[in-house]
Amino acid sequence: MTNRSEAGWNFDNSYAWLPKTFYSSLNPTPVSKPKLIIFNEKLAESLGLNGRNLQSEEGTEIFAGNRLPDGAVPLAQAYAGHQFGHFAMLGDGRAILLGEQITPDGKRVDIQLKGSGRTPYSRGGDGRAALGPMLREYIISESMQALGIPTTRSLAVVTTGEDIIRETLLPGAVLTRTASSHLRVATFQYAANWGTDEDVRTLADYTINRHYPDIEENENRYLSLLEEVIKRQASLIAKWQLVGFIHGVMNTDNMAISGETIDYGPCAFMDTYDPATVFSSIDRQGRYAYGNQPYIGGWNLARFAETLLPLLHEDEKKAIGIAEDALAGYNEQFQSYWLAGMRAKLGLLNEEKEDETLIADLFKMMHAYQADYTNTFRALTFEDYEDTALFGSKEFTQWHEQWQARRGKQEKSNELSHQVMQSSNPAVIPRNHRVEEALKAAVEEGDFSVMEKLLQVLAKPFAHTPDQEEYCELPEPSKTPYRTFCGT
Incomplete structure (x- = not known):
């Protein structure tokens, strides 16, 4: 089944023109009760898609893999590579490339479903994905986009109405991901x-x-x-x-x-x-x-x-x-x-020989005093050090004097230097405890408001506004290190 053209799909599937050895043609595996959880309206607009149409029941069916959008040529890509140094045959074990959307400005963008069922490359896996990891990818990838870092992006997440087996039973989900391509x-x-x-x-x-x-x-x-x-x-x-x-x-x-x-x-x-x-x-x-x-x-x-x-x-x-x-x-x-990036973070607008030593000394102090990475540079940006781990130490006082003397060597104004620092040092990042807080509320309680608020704050990381203050706070000390998981 295909959707109506009102959705704005404009596929031209060049990857399917490659020799068949590079992929396997197959459809996503349908799910029982798809529900749209989150949809990226701004991204949809940039792709030339009709957001209102895609947030309908029909759009949800597409994001779940139950329907194919008009013009799609679904396939799973073949690849093989080194995982932790060991070579293996791989491939899209739980993803289906629907095709390449041609955007209003003529760009070619992959539209891929992740968690869409088994493929010839699943290697015994179920081809499915859990809700938590798919929401995690949505949060982190959109944060990376806001930070100005090239990234794949997230268009939508739907729940499937089906549980998947990992260490426990978890709610299943499908992520719709976009990319310049999935060539690796x-x-x-x-x-x-x-x-x-x-x-x-x-x-x-x-x-x-x-x-x-x-x-x-x-x-x-x-x-x-x-x-x-x-x-x-x-x-x-x-x-x-x-x-x-x-x-x-x-x-x-x-x-x-x-x-x-x-x-x-x-x-x-x-x-x-x-x-x-x-x-x-x-x-x-x-x-x-x-x-x-x-x-x-x-x-x-x-x-x-x-x-x-x-x-x-x-x-x-x-x-x-x-x-x-x-x-x-x-x-x-x-x-x-x-x-070049470190100079910008320190407001250094020209190049001097001592810069590398100045930077190395700062990181040596940060490591020794267990300073927070993001908040240290944020404190330097606004010269507000009281809550930082480095504040009051003799080493930092000496380093700060050297840094200010270095900044004094440049012809451009301190105001411009401050502006460069502010646009190079984010106030907020997706801190691990905040991400976990959002995922727990979403997965365990069905409350997506925590994630929505987090996404709003992360969308403007260089704004340095009062509403971001609570998202700059560090997590409570823990006896165990923070651990992340692949989600497969």
Whole structure:
């Protein structure tokens, strides 16, 4: 069944034009009693969709997978990649790509259902999703969007009227996710390991056409593709570090070729600054700890480069040399993006040699005094230190004098410096205790007002308004560390 065209669907499904080896065609598995829980009206409008139409019973049926929107060509994508360093065959085990919506401004955006039932890649799983993790992805992804960090987004969440089995029985749900595409490093790994060199070339050409059309005429377009992906990942991970975001599961299947943050499973934001911070219950060795994220980004990019070797040069040794030269620039690019962001957070509008030492000394103090990451920079922005862990220490007094002297070296005004800091240091992040509070109310009590209020506050993280004050407060001390879970 299809919906009426009044909904605004405008599909053009280029991924379905690829060789059949890259996907399996199938419909979502229907659910018994779908109910629309939350709908992103602003996102819908930007996609050219009719929000009023989609919040109807018919729209709910579409978001649940019970109906197909007009023009959809549903499929599950195949990919394979490294999970915690171990290579495996993967694929969309609980997701169906409905197609690619062409927006009013001509952009191509994937519309995907997550939790929509079993696929050929489910590997024994039930293909379903629980309400809590789907609401969590909605909250975090929309917060990332507000923070100015490239991300997939959440259009809607529906409950299914069916329980799913995890450690206990949990209410089932389906998330409708949008993305520039769902092409991953792992998509290329699948092509390289289960396909031919020509399959890799076809996928690379498709990726260039979809995401990097400016490089199509370059002499070595595949080297240019590698360089562009390196650049976007360096920028993305720098943005994560600057707000204390910890992805939690940086497997190669969770690295999007577009440079967007994808898959919000065990992710969380850091409170107390510590490079070793890990939240994921399954990351027992700290592979994806906050301080390791830049390194893992480079490791994943090396796996991407390996898949492109046959396209870089017909001589394998020369191809490896070309790839290594490209990858060598990753660390420098990451450091450049991160330093520029840190200078902005400290109101430094020009570059001086002592900046790196000044920044390193601040983080050393924050670690030693167990200072809150977000609130420390917020305090620096407004020069209000009384409630910070650093306040009153001799080290901070000395550092503060050095920082003010450094700011005094720049020609531009302190007012401009303050404005840059205010627009670079969020007042609010989706703090873990606030997210859990919202999820508990929604899942256990059916009360979605807590989440709605949280989303309203997170939508303007740089506003620094009085109504955000309570969302800046730290959680009560706990004897046990905060843990997050994949939700599968």
